[in-house]
Amino acid sequence: xxxxxxxxxxxxxxxxxxxxxxxxxxxxxxxxxxxxxxxxxxxxxxxxxxxxxxxxxxxxxxxxxxxxxxxxxxxxxxxxxxxxxxxxxxxxxxxxxxxxxxxxxxxxxxxxxxxxxxxxxxxxxxxxxxxxxxxxxxxxxxxxxxxxxxxxxxxxxxxxxxxxxxxxxxxxxxxxxxxxxxxxxxxxxxxxxxxxxxxxxxxxxxxxxxxxxxxxxxxxxxxxxxxxxxxxxxxxxxxxxxxxxxxxxxxxxxxxxxxxxxxxxxxxxxxxxxxxxxxxxxxxxxxxxxxxxxxxxxxxxxxxxxxxxxxxxxxxxxxxxxxxxxxxxxxxxxxxxxxxxxxxxxxxxxxxxxxxxxxxxxxxxxxxxxxxxxxxxxxxxxxxxxxxxxxxxxxxxxxxxxxxxxxxxxxxxxxxxxxxxxxxxxxxxxxxxxxxxxxxxxxxxxxxxxxxxxxxxxxxxxxxxxxxxxxxxxxxxxxxxxxxxxxxxxxxxxxxxxxxxxxxxxx
Numbered sequence: 297x298x299x300x301x302x303x304x305x306x307x308x309x310x311x312x313x314x315x316x317x318x319x320x321x322x323x324x325x326x327x328x329x330x331x332x333x334x335x336x337x338x339x340x341x342x343x344x345x346x347x348x349x350x351x352x353x354x355x356x357x358x359x360x361x362x363x364x365x366x367x368x369x370x371x372x373x374x375x376x377x378x379x380x381x382x383x384x385x386x387x388x389x390x391x392x393x394x395x396x397x398x399x400x401x402x403x404x405x406x407x408x409x410x411x412x413x414x415x416x417x418x419x420x421x422x423x424x425x426x427x428x429x430x431x432x433x434x435x436x437x438x439x440x441x442x443x444x445x446x447x448x449x450x451x452x453x454x455x456x457x458x459x460x461x462x463x464x465x466x467x468x469x470x471x472x473x474x475x476x477x478x479x480x481x482x483x484x485x486x487x488x489x490x491x492x493x494x495x496x497x498x499x500x501x502x503x504x505x506x507x508x509x510x511x512x513x514x515x516x517x518x519x520x521x522x523x524x525x526x527x528x529x530x531x532x533x534x535x536x537x538x539x540x541x542x543x544x545x546x547x548x549x550x551x552x553x554x555x556x557x558x559x560x561x562x563x564x565x566x567x568x569x570x571x572x573x574x575x576x577x578x579x580x581x582x583x584x585x586x587x588x589x590x591x592x593x594x595x596x597x598x599x600x601x602x603x604x605x606x607x608x609x610x611x612x613x614x615x616x617x618x619x620x621x622x623x624x625x626x627x628x629x630x631x632x633x634x635x636x637x638x639x640x641x642x643x644x645x646x647x648x649x650x651x652x653x654x655x656x657x658x659x660x661x662x663x664x665x666x667x668x669x670x671x672x673x674x675x676x677x678x679x680x681x682x683x684x685x686x687x688x689x690x691x692x693x694x695x696x697x698x699x700x701x702x703x704x705x706x707x708x709x710x711x712x713x714x715x716x717x718x719x720x721x722x723x724x725x726x727x728x729x730x731x732x733x734x735x736x737x738x739x740x741x742x743x744x745x746x747x748x749x750x751x752x753x754x755x756x757x758x759x760x761x762x763x764x765x766x767x768x769x770x771x772x773x774x775x776x777x778x779x780x781x782x783x784x785x786x787x788x789x790x791x792x793x794x795x796x797x798x799x800x801x802x803x
Contacts, residue, residue, distance in 0.1 A: 334385035337644045338634055339371075340399065340409040342626065343392045345475075346370050346652070347664040357659060359681040366660045374651045378644065381442065386644050395513075395576075403427075403631070410634035411645040416625045417515065419471050420462045420749030428470045429630040435472075435646045445472050445653035448679075450672035451707045452741075453625075462749055471627040472649045473670035475661075477595035478623050478736050478744055479516065480616040482579075482602065487589040490728060493615035496524035498590055499567045508590045509582060510567060512574035514762040515747055516622075520592060521560040521567070522549055523619040530619040546745040549620055552754045557761050564765040574766070580604070583612060594624065595733040596667030602730050603666075614733045616740045623744040625670070655679050668734045672705045680705050680718060687722050687731040695724045699731060703738050 349368040357364040371388045378386045391409070393399040396418040403409075414422070422428050436446050449457075453476060457468040483493040487507075492498055499510055499520060511517060526548055529535055538544055568574075572588050579591040580601045593601065598614045605612045628649045635642050651657060655676040658669040662682070673679035680701070689696040698719050705718040722731055736744070750758065 334387055335640055335644045336387050336389060337411065337641065337648065338389045338391070338409045339648065340391045340393055340402075340412045342413060343394055345392075345413070345626075345661075345665050345667075347657075347660040349373075355663075357663065357682065357685065359678050359685060361676070361678050361681060362656075364656050364659050364678070364682075366664065370652065370657065370660065373657075374648055377651055378647055382643075382647070384640070384644075388648070403633075408634050409631055410641055411628055411630055411648060413474055413626050413628050416467075416627070417747050417749050419467060419625075419627055419629055422629060422631075423462050423465065423467075423470055424749060424751075427632055429632050429635045429642065430469050431472065431630070432642065432646060435649075442647070442650055444650045444655070445671075448653060448655060448658075448671045448674040448676065449473060450670055450704050452704050453670040453672075456623075456625075456746075457627075460746060467627070471629050472653070473625050473627045474652070475596065475665070475667040476623065476625045476670050477668055477733075478616060478621045478740060479519075479592065479594055480598065480614055480621060480733070481590050482583055482593045482598045482612055482614055483590040484583070484586070485611065485613045490613070490615055493590060493613070494618050495527065496520045496617045496619055497527065499524065499592065500563070500570050502570065504589060505570050506572045507588050508571050508592075509573050509575050509579040509588050510571050510592045511579075512576050512766075514758060516592070517564055517567075517574075517762070517765075518560055518758060519549060519622050519747055520617075521563045522551060522556065523617055525556070525559050525563055526551075527619050542745070545620055545743065546748070549622070549745050550748045550750075552750060552758065554757070557757055561761045561764055564761075568765060584608065584610070586610070595736070596665070598733040599730045600666045602733070613728050614730075615728060616736065616743075618743070621736075621740060621744045622747050623741075624747070627670075683735065684720050687720055687726055687734070689721050689723045693723055696721050697724050697727060698722075699727070699735075700738070701735050703741060704735060 347366045347370045349366040349370065349372075351366045353365070355365065371390050375386055375388060378384070393402065396414050399412060399414055400418065400421070419428075434440065435443065437443055438447050449472075453473050454468070457471065457473060458466055460467050461469075481493045481498060483498075488498075488504065492501065492503075498504065499508060501508075510520070523530065530545070530548065535541070535544070572582070573579075575582070579588070579593060580597055582588045583591045583601050584604050591601070593614075595614070602612045602614065628645075630642060630645050635645060652661060653671055655671065655673045655678045658671040658673075658679060659682045662669050669679065671679055683701065687699075699722045700719050702716075702718040720731070726732065727737070732740070
């Protein structure tokens with residue numbers, strides 16, 4: 297095993313250097329100045345979500361089909377590649393955001409970008425608000441050698457994008473995937489059993505009071521709460537055996553009825569009383585240092601957390617709740633306010649998507665950020681070779697298992713010679729550790745669903761629920777709390793009166 301996450305070494309520098317390395321300096325997108333002989337492409341992506349280059353020579357990824365190393369910043373490489381390939385100079389103004397809501401707020405405030413990379417529910421929101429430009433017909437032409445995305449996207453991912461949508465339009469019309477994964481529980485197997493970690497109810501399990509963390513995100517917290525509340529239904533044989541199980545699961549996990557919102561509020565208040573903290577990024581460090589024993593986590597960050605713990609000879613594991621898990625995506629979309637009706641800028645934006653989707657570049661980005669690309673590579677074997685490079689067993693290992701990844705890599709029906717090519721001989725303990733987090737097994741995939749877009753009315757109700765959970769309410773202060781407050785106020789008033797008397801007497 298090697299360190300798959302360069303950001304673990306350079307996380308602090310990355311936040312500072314991404315803008316400088318990518319664009320010299322980040323200007324407000326509205327202030328972009330174009331020269332007549334070049335295209336200015338305004339890109340906004342998640343923080344620490346693209347390869348910065350500058351790898352050491354020993355970091356070279358040696359694959360059977362060729363070595364891969366990130367020598368330069370990915371954005372700089374794109375600028376050079378675009379001019380060499382299409383004969384036109386392009387300048388990328390690269391910015392970053394921290395959350396989907398941060399991105400949306402910058403757009404609302406008037407910042408203008410051409411290409412952004414939000415998550416699935418924000419993509420649906422932007423689609424519903426008619427803010428996106430459709431991908432061109434040329435982008436989907438598999439005969440064009442530089443169309444790396446459509447030639448290399450996983451058949452499994454492609455099917456989701458071509459069957460999920462909103463308002464009668466599928467994601468694939470507007471979005472190209474970038475990274476994907478599921479959510480689950482990172483846990484310390486010395487303190488928590490796999491069975492205890494394999495249910496959303498771990499968040500309220502009194503055996504782990506103040507030893508578990510949950511995401512400080514209304515959507516993730518809501519999803520987990522629904523899974524816990526509906527646990528009996530979701531794990532029943534009758535429900536699992538329903539011919540429309542996949543659609544029923546999605547409907548149940550995205551239930552926003554007033555009754556369900558009220559139940560979620562009550563459940564999350566119990567969670568709040570039991571967990572160590574609501575967090576967005578600190579959970580990884582808390583697990584690695586042993587401050588907590590379980591952490592609700594995105595699978596990409598779960599891999600990072602387990603890798604870092606391994607470096608300290610501290611083993612952690614990953615479990616996906618039996619009730620359900622959400623399958624998440626980050627994907628590239630073009631904005632109308634940026635692209636407009638400019639075919640040259642749209643061509644550059646689509647070329648950027650294709651460039652980061654080239655198999656060697658997809659591997660570079662996976663290595664740097666630690667998440668799993670939506671790319672399987674098509675006819676190029678290197679992405680599967682990279683999975684084997686990361687997680688395959690050594691030749692002399694004895695306790696190994698065959699781990700089938702054909703659902704992700706094979707373009708078939710799950711049987712035949714092609715599927716046999718995508719089996720990794722992996723160490724047995726990887727079945728519930730990094731490998732199963734990076735590429736979830738099929739039984740996890742079967743019980744996964746997406747978090748759908750909620751309309752304004754649904755969002756208003758859920759956001760109010762979240763405020764009720766997360767914010768202090770004077771109505772919940774017990775009688776003894778009021779008595780203490782009154783006594784404290786009386787004591788302060790008495791001390792103030794005494795001080796006033798002393799000051800008056802001294803004059």
